[in-house]
Amino acid sequence: MSAVVRVLDRRPAWLRAAVALVLLAVAAVIPQLGSTFYVSLGLNFLIFGLLAMSLDLIGGYTGLVSLGQAAFLGVGAYGIAWGLKQGLSADASIGLALLAVVVTALVFGLAAVRVGGITFVILTLALGQIIWGLAYRWVSVSGGDNGLPISDRPGLGPIDLTDSAAYYYFVLVIFVICVLILRAIVNSPFGLTLRGIKDNEPRMRTLGYHVGLHKYLAFVIAAFFSGVAGVLFGFFNLYISPTAIDFGHNGTVVLMAVLGGLGTLWGPLLGSLVIVFLQQYLSIYVQRWVTVQGVIFVLVVLFAPDGLWGLLTRMGRWLTKRLGAPPGVEPCLAERSVVGTYEDDLA
Amino acid sequence: MQGFIEQTLNGLTFAGLLFLLGSGFTLIFGLMRIVNLAHGGTYLVGGYVGYSTIALTHSFVLGLAAGAVAMAVFGVLLERGLLTRVRGMPFSELLLTMGVAFIMGDMALAIWGGDPLAIHMPGALDRSSRLGPLTYPNSRFVILGVAIAVAFLLSYLLGRTKIGAIIRAGVDDREMVSALGININRVFTVVFVLGTLLAGLAGVLGGSLLTLYPGGDSDILVFALVVVIIGGLGSLRGAIVGSLVAGLLDNYGQAYFPELAYFTLFAPMVVILLWRPQGLFGKSTV
Numbered sequence: 001m002s003a004v005v006r007v008l009d010r011r012p013a014w015l016r017a018a019v020a021l022v023l024l025a026v027a028a029v030i031p032q033l034g035s036t037f038y039v040s041l042g043l044n045f046l047i048f049g050l051l052a053m054s055l056d057l058i059g060g061y062t063g064l065v066s067l068g069q070a071a072f073l074g075v076g077a078y079g080i081a082w083g084l085k086q087g088l089s090a091d092a093s094i095g096l097a098l099l100a101v102v103v104t105a106l107v108f109g110l111a112a113v114r115v116g117g118i119t120f121v122i123l124t125l126a127l128g129q130i131i132w133g134l135a136y137r138w139v140s141v142s143g144g145d146n147g148l149p150i151s152d153r154p155g156l157g158p159i160d161l162t163d164s165a166a167y168y169y170f171v172l173v174i175f176v177i178c179v180l181i182l183r184a185i186v187n188s189p190f191g192l193t194l195r196g197i198k199d200n201e202p203r204m205r206t207l208g209y210h211v212g213l214h215k216y217l218a219f220v221i222a223a224f225f226s227g228v229a230g231v232l233f234g235f236f237n238l239y240i241s242p243t244a245i246d247f248g249h250n251g252t253v254v255l256m257a258v259l260g261g262l263g264t265l266w267g268p269l270l271g272s273l274v275i276v277f278l279q280q281y282l283s284i285y286v287q288r289w290v291t292v293q294g295v296i297f298v299l300v301v302l303f304a305p306d307g308l309w310g311l312l313t314r315m316g317r318w319l320t321k322r323l324g325a326p327p328g329v330e331p332c333l334a335e336r337s338v339v340g341t342y343e344d345d346l347a
Numbered sequence: 348m349q350g351f352i353e354q355t356l357n358g359l360t361f362a363g364l365l366f367l368l369g370s371g372f373t374l375i376f377g378l379m380r381i382v383n384l385a386h387g388g389t390y391l392v393g394g395y396v397g398y399s400t401i402a403l404t405h406s407f408v409l410g411l412a413a414g415a416v417a418m419a420v421f422g423v424l425l426e427r428g429l430l431t432r433v434r435g436m437p438f439s440e441l442l443l444t445m446g447v448a449f450i451m452g453d454m455a456l457a458i459w460g461g462d463p464l465a466i467h468m469p470g471a472l473d474r475s476s477r478l479g480p481l482t483y484p485n486s487r488f489v490i491l492g493v494a495i496a497v498a499f500l501l502s503y504l505l506g507r508t509k510i511g512a513i514i515r516a517g518v519d520d521r522e523m524v525s526a527l528g529i530n531i532n533r534v535f536t537v538v539f540v541l542g543t544l545l546a547g548l549a550g551v552l553g554g555s556l557l558t559l560y561p562g563g564d565s566d567i568l569v570f571a572l573v574v575v576i577i578g579g580l581g582s583l584r585g586a587i588v589g590s591l592v593a594g595l596l597d598n599y600g601q602a603y604f605p606e607l608a609y610f611t612l613f614a615p616m617v618v619i620l621l622w623r624p625q626g627l628f629g630k631s632t633v
Contacts, residue, residue, distance in 0.1 A: 136609070
């Protein structure tokens, strides 16, 4: 394990809790800055951060990088839009949307987990395009190119969520809950099995693990969290259109995860922070934001294949070497990086 | 019935365009194992280069040549300049081409703007012919004709020439080819450039069939993926069958189930992928 991760992992629980609390405090202060721009920036970050982390569960931990993860965001957002249009209550619409996400994932997963490596990438791209195509063409249901409006944000008991700051706090709470669950999943025996499958699938099979079932579950769980992000996304924008789930946006989600570092959970969060920040800021000054995004893609692939998180851990490792390794660290663990490059399992 | 014949003709001619795109894509994948997501961008930029050349010189043939040659040069730069750096890492190659695809699409938007641009073929080719009760544009037959000619050329190149034999051997076992003393990297470049050249050519022809518009790159890329997945990666015969299936499915789907048009295209592809992951004519799995 490399230095920063080791520091974060080995330090007493109170320190990690303190770091988390500081980050949470920063997140909580944002609406108090009095600018709707920051609130919208924060909401974008939380929603796409959740989406990128859900991609990491299937891409980074299981070794199956999906190029169709935004499709599940789309199913979630279209689900609530359609439910509300039918006159269902907000709660029922959310239930319907998440059910639609899980059913879609259960069906798509049957196909997707049968293949691995590059075929999985192409297949999920195609599956994502099915959802996009339905959103684009199935006009009577999806509104076609014009998309669907989402009439209103539901209240939460006495709390009115129509105010964007209030909605921000609501999303923050959901986000934290989802992150805690995702973290629990990747650290559970189930999560370790996923990592085992990524590292050496034949061995896991020989050991008697039901590899296909694990992949299938990981696919569905990842899709579920993407769907949650979709519901939050829908109620944030109060509108959903096919553009949000097109090829480019599926690519952006992958970019967030890869830029941050696959298989680290926090890396994709960092990646989405950088991309959302650049996207919102640069698009003010630079018209050619997509080009910038493409250049980032190329640079990451060429120079930082294990992402920003990998760079950070390498920097930390370099620092600890300079400062001398802290006592009580087994050398064998120190050599083993948790930041697997994605090529290990696709080779 | 007349509608059905027209849809079939539309499907066949669209299949011609898809073949020009898919044959290069499938050869690049078969030999180099690269899923070139910049193939759609190459198509679109090739088309735009052709459009500008035609606007400048008023010669359709020069436009075709310019689109193809410009994209061949681009292919050399992409393959030699970037892809060699991540050789043998399929996911890095895929991501790299995706980044390049982003850049190409956005740059095309910056240079040629957001309005759809149509390329017109010269003289009689731009008019329609009567086929019994049907009036049908000649330009579509031109595309089908070019595709058939390219299919014959490619099958001659692959089946009857030395470089073709090397390419076929490379698709089967590139390590072995390399061990026999053949510079496989040079073969890689040749095939990659052949693919981008065909994509550029397809772009100019596609400009008359579909017009050129922002987003046209990812639209056509998805079709190229469908073609090679159905036909089998690395197989020329697969590319022919794949383009026919994709072209016809798409047109029947649009005509008879307009709301489910993409579904009618992708659902059969998913079924084929499940049943034969290597595609109908593919030899090896991905």
